[in-house]
Amino acid sequence: MAASSHQQGNGHLKYISDSPYFFKIILQDNIQNGKLGIPKKFVKNHGNGMSSPAMFSVPSGEVWKVELTKCDGKIWCENGWLEFSNHYSLYIGHLLVFRYDGNSNFHVIIFDRTATEIQYPYTSNYHRQSNVILEQNIDQSRKPGEESQLPRPRPRPQSHKMVRSTKSAMETETEAECNGKPDFPARNGDTSTNHNTVRRLNTCEKVKALERARNTFKSENPFFLVVIQPDYVGLSLGKRYRLAIPADFVRENLMKEHCSITLCHSSGKTWMVTFKQQKGQKLYSFLQTGWVTFVRDNNIQVGDVCAFEAFL
The missing domain is CATH 2.40.330.10 (DNA-binding pseudobarrel domain)
Known part of the structure; x- marks a missing residue:
């Protein structure tokens, strides 16, 4: 359970959580531009203690490394964000609740467009082994001239x-x-990869x-x-x-x-x-x-x- 404290202000006690939260609603820009901004007020209060990369953990126990970029007082989640977004099939209208545990560690809870928490996919070796079922290097088991047996994707209400x-x-x-x-x-312990x-x-x-x-x-x-x-x-x-x-x-x-x-x-x-x-x-x-x-x-x-x- 997160610790808390109280502080006097304007004659009233104020509750202050030692594990602050913020939430973000996924918008079209987050998908198209491949990045997510951290709220300005949250950055003002907690941004000085952040370093890159950040670690995003989810209730299933998986942890994701996401690079942070600072520009004009703003902080953006960039490299690694798209991998996180695609893995959990984030789409416009999804809501993410971030709990900041310090030292650039965030616990993330994901809600779909019905305001219900998602069922988190879990792949224990996700970053080393792809679970994709695409045909690898053109399926050699298919006979010459035989059409692809991949099913036609279902139509989606999207403009793209x-x-x-x-x-x-x-x-x-x-x-x-x-x-x-x-x-x-x-x-x-983090070094860039060339x-x-x-x-x-x-x-x-x-x-x-x-x-x-x-x-x-x-x-x-x-x-x-x-x-x-x-x-x-x-x-x-x-x-x-x-x-x-x-x-x-x-x-x-x-x-x-x-x-x-x-x-x-x-x-x-x-x-x-x-x-x-x-x-x-x-x-x-x-x-x-x-x-x-x-x-x-x-x-x-x-x-x-x-x-x-x-x-x-």
């Missing part, structure tokens, strides 16, 4: 498009409202991989195939986590310049990612925010062939 993925990858840089490095001290660079596949290797995929994956729905390169999964110096999408696929499927897309697979698990376009000498289209979580959850690696099938 639904894309089914066969062996996918995903990580992305979250879009912060300010530039620069996080203004937080690191927790003791990826080693990995050689890109040459043309011959890509062609062979795509040929195998085309012989095994068939669909009546629009789809495209991608051979995963190092810069798609953050293994190339100076490269972002993002996945390029073919221009003809974008054009034929009337994808908007900036929109949300849901990636899903047969188990029903979904990942929210953002689709963006960048204009230069050519028009580049790619998946970015949320892509990193998809990559990590599905253990996407260089050389994998991923099929993205659209349900419009």
Whole structure:
């Protein structure tokens, strides 16, 4: 039970909890931008003692590491937030109650849109072993020419498009409202992880991989195939986590310049990612925010062939 104290003010006693709480209602921005802000008043009262990363624990006992970023007096939960959000299938209208136990440790209780606490999924090895049921490297047990047996996802009342993925990858840089490095001290024992660079596949290797995929994956729905390169999964110096999408696929499927897309697979698990376009000498289209979580959850690696099938 949390300790408490009382303090005199304006002639009245005030109750002060030693474990302060705040709550957040999930909004569209939290999903699209891949980050969650901590209330300003809470930051003012307790932010000075926080360090990065923070630890989010839930009633099932699982603990999640989430990086904190400070900017203009605000504190944002960023790297790791999308993984947490996707794992618990957070959506607009969900309510999260945070209890702060000090030293950047938070206990989080999640309520759905009926104001009822959710049933927490539990996977004891979640961060090391993906429970995704996507076809891995194109299912070799399927005979050439045989159509995918993944069930069609059920329609959802959402404005964004639904894309089914066969062996996918995903990580992305979250879009912060300010530039620069996080203004937080690191927790003791935490060090940053640097990826080693990995050689890109040459043309011959890509062609062979795509040929195998085309012989095994068939669909009546629009789809495209991608051979995963190092810069798609953050293994190339100076490269972002993002996945390029073919221009003809974008054009034929009337994808908007900036929109949300849901990636899903047969188990029903979904990942929210953002689709963006960048204009230069050519028009580049790619998946970015949320892509990193998809990559990590599905253990996407260089050389994998991923099929993205659209349900419009």
